[in-house]
Amino acid sequence: MYQHVILSIMLAAPLAAQAPATQKPAAPTTKPAAPGEKPAAAAAKGVRTIEIIGTEDMKFSVPTITAKPGEQLRVRLTSKGAMPKIAMAHNFVLLTKKAVVTDFVTAAMNARATDFIPPDKKADVIAHTGLAGAGETVEVTFKVPTATGDYTYLCSFPGHFQAQMKGTLTVK
Ligand code: CU
Numbered sequence: 001m002y003q004h005v006i007l008s009i010m011l012a013a014p015l016a017a018q019a020p021a022t023q024k025p026a027a028p029t030t031k032p033a034a035p036g037e038k039p040a041a042a043a044a045k046g047v048r049t050i051e052i053i054g055t056e057d058m059k060f061s062v063p064t065i066t067a068k069p070g071e072q073l074r075v076r077l078t079s080k081g082a083m084p085k086i087a088m089a090h091n092f093v094l095l096t097k098k099a100v101v102t103d104f105v106t107a108a109m110n111a112r113a114t115d116f117i118p119p120d121k122k123a124d125v126i127a128h129t130g131l132a133g134a135g136e137t138v139e140v141t142f143k144v145p146t147a148t149g150d151y152t153y154l155c156s157f158p159g160h161f162q163a164q165m166k167g168t169l170t171v172k
Contacts, residue, residue, distance in 0.1 A: 047072040047141060054090030054132065054155060056081035058163035065153075065169045067144040074141040077129055085133025090160065091116065092129045092140065094153040094169060099124035101152050101161075108156035116156040126151065148172050 053061040054077055067073055077092045095104060099121075107118035115131045127142035145151065148171045155165040 047074050049074045049076060052077045052092065054079045054165070056083060056088055056134075058155070058160045058165045060092075060153075060155070060165060060167050063167040065167065067169060067171055069144060069146040069148060069171055071144045072141065073144055074139055075127075075129065076137055076139040077132055078137040079132040079134050081134040083134060085131070085136075089131040089133045089157055090155045090165070091131050091138065091157065092127075092153055093117065093156050094126040094128065094142070094151055095124050096126055096145075097147070097149060097151060099152075101154070105154065105156060105161045109158045111156075116158070128156075131157070144169070144171055146171075 048067075048071065050062060050065055050073060052075060055061070060077075065073075075092050075094075077090060079088075079090045081088055093104075093108075095101060104118070104121050104124050107121050108116045111118040117125065117128055126145060127140050129138035129140045132138040151169040151171065153167050153169055154161045157165075
């Protein structure tokens with residue numbers, strides 16, 4: 001019985017954390033958290049968020065990221081602009097050190113059906129988001145590799161890597 005109460009408190013943690021300790025946990029605050037709010041609160045512990053903006057001039061607002069080996073990172077990418085998504089969208093694709101970047105990008109150009117993530121190159125990908133059209137935000141949470149060094153990230157929308165829509169994740 002008592003354990004059930006504890007469990008209830010734990011499940012209500014995102015709400016309870018902001019409530020005074022004296023407030024009855026049994027209060028019927030069963031209102032669900034807004035979509036997107038609850039995962040953020042739940043994942044906040046130990047996850048560092050990197051906010052990146054992708055622009056119509058095909059650049060990432062954050063061209064370098066430094067992280068610790070094995071760190072949990074959440075990359076949130078927001079596209080800014082006015083062009084239709086079919087003509088202009090962005091993603092964030094982090095590649096392994098082994099990946100041959102130009103080969104990946106070439107394969108990606110022909111992978112519109114899979115949002116420019118080529119199925120036969122999945123082994124090259126550590127983490128990737130979906131595509132964000134203007135005004136949209138996409139995100140991915142992943143564990144940074146434990147091997148130190150530089151990793152390339154890029155937008156695999158056709159032509160964007162060539163326009164320098166890329167960056168470097170340095171693990172150290
Ligand atoms: Cu792009």
